[in-house]
Amino acid sequence: MSERTARPAPARARLLAAAATEFYASGITATGIDAVISAAGVAKMSLYNNFASKDELVTAYLRERHEEWLGLFRARLHAASSPRERVLAVFDAYADHANAEYREGWRGCGLLNAAAELPAGHPGRAAVREHKDEVEAILAEHLAPLTDDPGPLAAHLALLLEGAMAKSGLEGSDAWVRTARGIAEGLLPVPGSRRAGGIRL
């Protein structure tokens, strides 16, 4: 009955892989459907059998970028052994992201780039906002054991993080991510001291 087998249909997977490469390297609007299907080595009808429109492919692309980052983060989280390291794992996941291989080099956070070119009401912008909210929630969660009031520090770290992604994307290197990580390290309360963090606001 093909009950719960439903082979993942290689065409869909290849399309998503090609979309990841092409959309990221050239921008979503500037990348035509033909570029995606030819990079995927797939017929045009295979795209429209798997996705209702280019827009739906874009949505799937955005969802996949979120999952991809979560994967990087979980790996870093697994290797972390203290609350402090768990907070910094967020920065490390983004650094891993920046150091991955891209056809035209590192160009910043794919989700941020997508939001920047998507028109005002596009649902993709909401998806990107949700991703960023989740990252900030993760920061606050792992900050909780370190301070009574994680909110403001989480906001501070989130700003450093987004700033680092924007600037590192412009320059094509992970340098700003490492700088931000260093600053974040200095902002975190040291485990020994009891007073909740040395930072005001």
Added chain:
Amino acid sequence: MSERTARPAPARARLLAAAATEFYASGITATGIDAVISAAGVAKMSLYNNFASKDELVTAYLRERHEEWLGLFRARLHAASSPRERVLAVFDAYADHANAEYREGWRGCGLLNAAAELPAGHPGRAAVREHKDEVEAILAEHLAPLTDDPGPLAAHLALLLEGAMAKSGLEGSDAWVRTARGIAEGLLPVPGSRRAGGIRL
């Protein structure tokens, strides 16, 4: 002789104004030449008499965004009366920017958005990088009277600033810019104390 008169040719100015509105609201790639000329109320040939190509219009658009921000900043700088206020004037200029009127609302820094959709080697990306470098230099310059080593603090503030622009653009409000300004205020050395700044790294 029209020596140094050379009327600014209303068509060019209207094209730049229309480009500012349209490119910002819908993205550069997604905005066709026809949308720009019809918003400008100008004939297509007037565009190509003033600019060699769409790409050249884009370049002029980016240059204008830089000048526009400099104008906002200079106004804030003029009103500032202490080194501390001069540093914060950078944040205020960005807040003014976020609170201006836009056809589809605030969507973040126009230069950052442009860079995000421009392909890897495009000269516009370099122009955006130069703008950001200049902002960081301005931060360092006005930080100099406050600390012996402005570099690291300027980097910290620059990260907060870019993060605030990215996040506020996603959410369509100036809230994150105000948050970043508040954090920055807490990071600045207080004028009275002699030791250069209470922040490490």
Added chain:
DNA sequence: ACCCTACTAGACAGATCAGTCTACCCAGTA
């Protein structure tokens, strides 16, 4: 043997893209 599903190649439609060209208009000025 049969069918079903996923996939293929490629023609096609209709819109829109950047950019060119022609022909005309009108205000200022020599």
Added chain:
DNA sequence: TACTGGGTAGACTGATCTGTCTAGTAGGGT
């Protein structure tokens, strides 16, 4: 008056865009 320069409207080219359609193929399950 006649010239000139910045401007106009709109037809046009050729490329490219998203999306549709048809006809056919290859492989697994029954």
